[in-house]
Amino acid sequence: xxxxxxxxxxxxxxxxxxxxxxxxxxxxxxxxxxxxxxxxxxxxxxxxxxxxxxxxxxxxxxxxxxxxxxxxxxxxxxxxxxxxxxxxxxxxxxxxxxxxxxxxxxxxxxxxxxxxxxxxxxxxxxxxxxxxxxxxxxxxxxxxxxxxxxxxxxxxxxxxxxxxxxxxxxxxxxxxxxxxxxxxxxxxxxxxxxxxxxxxxxxxxxxxxxxxxxxxxxxxxxxxxxxxxxxxxxxxxxxxxxxxxxxxxxxxxxxxxxxxxxxxxxxxxx
Numbered sequence: 001x002x003x004x005x006x007x008x009x010x011x012x013x014x015x016x017x018x019x020x021x022x023x024x025x026x027x028x029x030x031x032x033x034x035x036x037x038x039x040x041x042x043x044x045x046x047x048x049x050x051x052x053x054x055x056x057x058x059x060x061x062x063x064x065x066x067x068x069x070x071x072x073x074x075x076x077x078x079x080x081x082x083x084x085x086x087x088x089x090x091x092x093x094x095x096x097x098x099x100x101x102x103x104x105x106x107x108x109x110x111x112x113x114x115x116x117x118x119x120x121x122x123x124x125x126x127x128x129x130x131x132x133x134x135x136x137x138x139x140x141x142x143x144x145x146x147x148x149x150x151x152x153x154x155x156x157x158x159x160x161x162x163x164x165x166x167x168x169x170x171x172x173x174x175x176x177x178x179x180x181x182x183x184x185x186x187x188x189x190x191x192x193x194x195x196x197x198x199x200x201x202x203x204x205x206x207x208x209x210x211x212x213x214x215x216x217x218x219x220x221x222x223x224x225x226x227x228x229x230x231x232x233x234x235x236x237x238x239x240x241x242x243x244x245x246x247x248x249x250x251x252x253x254x255x256x257x258x259x260x261x262x263x264x265x266x267x268x269x270x
Contacts, residue, residue, distance in 0.1 A: 197232075202239070
């Protein structure tokens, strides 16, 4: 990038003007300290305060039996490698109780796409938690699980979420892996598509429910594809306004079928 063009881009970012996809790609080649300072300037436009907070929550993985069998996953049950398990409702409640005892406020229920589970399995878990722990915030499941439940019960995403919300679900983490169909076809062909992820976000909006967005990077994607992912998220936020956080995850290739890849670095994360 020419120095004059870089100066214009710095001025654009510092003034709060939205940048385009090609400009975002250029940022990956910038000095990380320079980029960090500029990012903080941009952050202060939206949130001038230096006050921060945290949520004390617990992730409860209630089953690792999953029909998606994604190549990037070291979690799902695999014969002779990872033993399958399913938690009972009572076991889930014991874990929620342990969180409540230390004044935790949020539970993330997440599991594999269990071929034998329909919506009643999920309603049973959620309603049981809601009945015993009415003040616990349930930020649970995932877009992939919503699509899975919808297919198993032959109902729409909207109806799936409506019934889960009625059972006590508050919001759904927007676990999105990488919203680039070229990558998804290689690493998670049995999982939901980018289009389906977006449709779940729209259904959440229609049900007046919130979500988040994630990004699993380091799975062989290009810089352009990283920006493609972020642009999908930006478009969805423009259209719905339901995303309250962005969480990047660096892909850990160990113990997956993609273990030949080099792990991402801390600089990649920043």
